[in-house]
Amino acid sequence: MSDSWAGIIFLGTLILALALVHKPLGDYMARVLTTKRHLRVEQAVYKVGGVDPEADQTWGRYLRSMLAFSAVSVVFLYIFLRLQHDFGHPYGVPQMSHSQALNTAASFVTNTNWQSYSGENALGYIVQMAGLAVQNFVSAAVGIAVAIALVRGFARKRTERLGNFWVDLTRISLRILLPISIVFAIVFVGAGMVQNFHHYMDVHTIAGGTQTLTGGPVASQEVIKELGTNGGGFYNANSAHPFENATVWTNWLEIFLLLCISFSLPRTFGRLVGDKRQGYAIVGVMAFLAVLSVGLMLGFQIAHHGTVPTAVGGATEGTETRFGVPNSAVFATGTTLTSTGAVDSFHDSYTSLGGMMTLLNMMLGEVAPGGTGSGLYGILILAVITVFVAGLMVGRTPEYLGKKLGARELKFASLYLLTTPALVLIGAAVAMATPGQRAGMLNTGPHGFSEVLYAFTSAANNNGSAFAGISVNTVWYNTALGIVMLLGRFLPMIFVLGLAGSLSRQAPTPVSEGTLPTHRLLFVGMLTGVTVIVVALTYFPALALGPLAEGLH
Amino acid sequence: VCRSPRSVLEFQVHDVLFVLLIIGVFVGLAIIAKGAEKL
Numbered sequence: 001m002s003d004s005w006a007g008i009i010f011l012g013t014l015i016l017a018l019a020l021v022h023k024p025l026g027d028y029m030a031r032v033l034t035t036k037r038h039l040r041v042e043q044a045v046y047k048v049g050g051v052d053p054e055a056d057q058t059w060g061r062y063l064r065s066m067l068a069f070s071a072v073s074v075v076f077l078y079i080f081l082r083l084q085h086d087f088g089h090p091y092g093v094p095q096m097s098h099s100q101a102l103n104t105a106a107s108f109v110t111n112t113n114w115q116s117y118s119g120e121n122a123l124g125y126i127v128q129m130a131g132l133a134v135q136n137f138v139s140a141a142v143g144i145a146v147a148i149a150l151v152r153g154f155a156r157k158r159t160e161r162l163g164n165f166w167v168d169l170t171r172i173s174l175r176i177l178l179p180i181s182i183v184f185a186i187v188f189v190g191a192g193m194v195q196n197f198h199h200y201m202d203v204h205t206i207a208g209g210t211q212t213l214t215g216g217p218v219a220s221q222e223v224i225k226e227l228g229t230n231g232g233g234f235y236n237a238n239s240a241h242p243f244e245n246a247t248v249w250t251n252w253l254e255i256f257l258l259l260c261i262s263f264s265l266p267r268t269f270g271r272l273v274g275d276k277r278q279g280y281a282i283v284g285v286m287a288f289l290a291v292l293s294v295g296l297m298l299g300f301q302i303a304h305h306g307t308v309p310t311a312v313g314g315a316t317e318g319t320e321t322r323f324g325v326p327n328s329a330v331f332a333t334g335t336t337l338t339s340t341g342a343v344d345s346f347h348d349s350y351t352s353l354g355g356m357m358t359l360l361n362m363m364l365g366e367v368a369p370g371g372t373g374s375g376l377y378g379i380l381i382l383a384v385i386t387v388f389v390a391g392l393m394v395g396r397t398p399e400y401l402g403k404k405l406g407a408r409e410l411k412f413a414s415l416y417l418l419t420t421p422a423l424v425l426i427g428a429a430v431a432m433a434t435p436g437q438r439a440g441m442l443n444t445g446p447h448g449f450s451e452v453l454y455a456f457t458s459a460a461n462n463n464g465s466a467f468a469g470i471s472v473n474t475v476w477y478n479t480a481l482g483i484v485m486l487l488g489r490f491l492p493m494i495f496v497l498g499l500a501g502s503l504s505r506q507a508p509t510p511v512s513e514g515t516l517p518t519h520r521l522l523f524v525g526m527l528t529g530v531t532v533i534v535v536a537l538t539y540f541p542a543l544a545l546g547p548l549a550e551g552l553h
Numbered sequence: 554v555c556r557s558p559r560s561v562l563e564f565q566v567h568d569v570l571f572v573l574l575i576i577g578v579f580v581g582l583a584i585i586a587k588g589a590e591k592l
Contacts, residue, residue: 063586071579075572082568098567102575411592479574486578494582498589 007326017256018263026267032175033148045170056161059501062149065165070109077105077131084127090199092124099478106482108132110489111139113232113341113464116473120214120235133221140228141172143373146493150377151272153500154401157508162500181223188219192246195219218243226257229371231341231464239344240320251323255331258340262369265376273401277519282379284524289368293361294333300354301329318349336361339371341464348468356547359454362461363539377496384413386530396516402508412499419491420460421538423484427456440471450546460488
């Protein structure tokens with residue numbers, strides 16, 4: 001079979017599988033988030049935590065619960081990372097530096113999973129399992145909880161109550177993420193991924209040298225790494241490592257896992273607002289942007305523009321030969337369109353315009369389909385902006401799903417949209433303006449700038465993938481990127497929950513002649529346009545200085 | 554690993570500073586959240 005046919009089948013079956021799970025998974029998540037029944041294990045959790053599961057919270061209380069949980073998580077993980085050397089090798093390895101522990105703690109709590117270390121050298125098995133993997137579950141659950149709170153804001157009427165954060169967090173973790181992770185961890189072990197607590201082994205290679213093989217509980221963490229759109233690898237090579245991604249079909253499965261929840265959440269949204277067509281419109285925009293992005297990425301990578309790719313006949317540098325160029329390009333697109341950040345190839349080695357696509361995917365705000373939960377609330381914010389802009393253009397009443405979009409709602413939406421670009425552009429500008437930070441660039445010119453821009457884009461959007469080619473394990477980069485990750489995650493969440501609170505208080509507005517239908521193809525086109533135009537206007541100058549300048553050279 | 558009293562002191566001071574930085578970020582976020590309620 002030719003590479004082209006293999007790539008077409010790989011992509012076609014992936015789209016088909018995502019379409020097949022959209023309805024059952026979306027409906028299941030809707031049931032989990034609306035049922036009145038608490039499982040026994042959940043009741044035990046509430047009892048231990050002193051939570052009244054029947055007490056719904058206002059948006060302010062929901063937000064404070066989420067911030068308190070996240071603050072405690074960061075501090076706990078920081079201390080855990082600093083103490084891991086006491087557990088003994090290979091359960092603990094030499095102590096992480098202060099700034100790297102801060103960066104790593106912020107990274108995993110914010111669902112970013114940016115890694116300024118190599119996992120097999122810097123982390124022992126205990127902190128990987130009891131520290132990072134736990135955050136892989138709960139950070140994903142926090143994202144979904146915030147998205148569902150916003151959906152309840154649209155769905156509920158004349159109430160201050162958006163649900164209970166602790167109940168949402170517990171249910172999402174125990175009923176959605178954990179069962180899927182257990183099933184697929186067994187599948188991954190069957191595929192050949194390692195799952196053990198062995199000490200590191202020195203083996204003699206065929207070439208006569210020696211090599212240290214690390215073990216570890218990899219398969220169990222690999223599923224939630226993708227399913228929760230986390231992306232932090234057990235090994236430095238991430239999903240290019242054979243212990244972490246054993247075969248071509250596990251590569252397919254990893255891409256499927258990192259996309260399945262985010263592509264199914266619009267169905268949950270449609271169910272909760274009582275109009276499934278609204279969910280189809282949202283998933284339509286996500287799917288259109290995703291397919292467009294995959295197409296462009298494949299085009300740029302297969303055309304292998306650039307001196308070296310042209311010389312060797314393909315953009316193979318930085319790709320894993322087991323997966324090849326097309327499958328690597330699909331993985332890179334999937335990982336940057338979501339907030340995953342896992343990699344099975346190295347984005348720094350991509351063609352200049354292929355590398356630009358990875359940047360552009362993140363700059364879109366990761367809404368196609370985006371991270372678990374964050375993708376849904378991101379695109380709903382853009383839908384609010386679209387309805388408002390459409391109202392200005394054609395004189396329609398700005399209302400969405402029966403809720404009026406007034407000054408207060410637009411303030412929250414605008415603040416949301418401004419936060420991430422501000423963090424990306426100010427962060428990259430400060431790094432480029434200071435000689436000490438510029439010294440960390442391993443390339444000069446546009447490519448070097450792209451590396452710095454990518455680091456801040458990845459951190460602020462909570463993606464976590466790295467362009468590489470830049471020394472980020474310094475006190476400045478660890479601290480700056482750590483703070484950017486925290487602000488990039490929680491500032492937008494404040495505005496999302498503020499918007500949710502503002503919407504839930506309103507009485508429903510009946511549909512009238514002046515109401516813009518938001519389930520039709522026209523709205524899908526408008527929302528797609530607004531998403532792309534907002535990104536183009538915000539980031540075009542920065543892209544022109546980096547990958548565009550390099551690509552057009 | 555044996556540490557000199559000086560390095561132990563540095564260890565503690567740096568850790569306290571970084572934990573304070575984390576808490577400071579979250580206090581800042583809580584203040585912004587309070588401000589958002591008045592929007």
